Amino acid sequence: MLFYVMAILVIVMDQLSKYLIRANIHMNETFTLWGIQLTHIENSGMAGGLFQGYAWLFGVLAVVFVICVLYFRRTGEMKGALIDCSFGFLVGGAIGNGIDRLLFGQVTDFIIRSGGILNLADHAIEIGGLLLIIYVVVRWWKSKH
Numbered sequence: 001m002l003f004y005v006m007a008i009l010v011i012v013m014d015q016l017s018k019y020l021i022r023a024n025i026h027m028n029e030t031f032t033l034w035g036i037q038l039t040h041i042e043n044s045g046m047a048g049g050l051f052q053g054y055a056w057l058f059g060v061l062a063v064v065f066v067i068c069v070l071y072f073r074r075t076g077e078m079k080g081a082l083i084d085c086s087f088g089f090l091v092g093g094a095i096g097n098g099i100d101r102l103l104f105g106q107v108t109d110f111i112i113r114s115g116g117i118l119n120l121a122d123h124a125i126e127i128g129g130l131l132l133i134i135y136v137v138v139r140w141w142k143s144k145h
Contacts, residue, residue: 006088014096018108044106062098089128096121
């Protein structure tokens with residue numbers, strides 16, 4: 001259940017934030033909200049603006065990724081709250097960006113951070129990846145002791 005709650009929460013927050021940005025902020029407009037600098041851009045490629053124009057491909061890869069995660073969850077090899085949260089963040093982020101890529105042909109980014117401009121789905125994927133690394137390390141550590 002935790003997996004689904006996390007994934008749905010990420011998707012809703014991501015899509016709502018992107019909708020609000022697209023509806024209220026002009027392209028390339030920069031503003032500050034609660035001390036966070038935001039700029040509205042549209043990215044038809046992947047992180048860092050690489051491979052522009054291939055949004056459809058990354059959208060399809062997001063679908064494949066989600067199917068793989070659902071398969072791993074079904075096999076039951078990976079269990080527990082930590083991996084459920086990790087997969088929830090990863091799947092929610094993949095679906096959030098996948099929706100943009102498949103419906104609009106580009107992803108709405110707006111959170112300025114060193115290294116680029118991201119969105120909530122990107123941050124969710126980073127958190128999910130970090131939780132996955134922690135899960136793997138803890139699992140390895142437990143198997144050795």
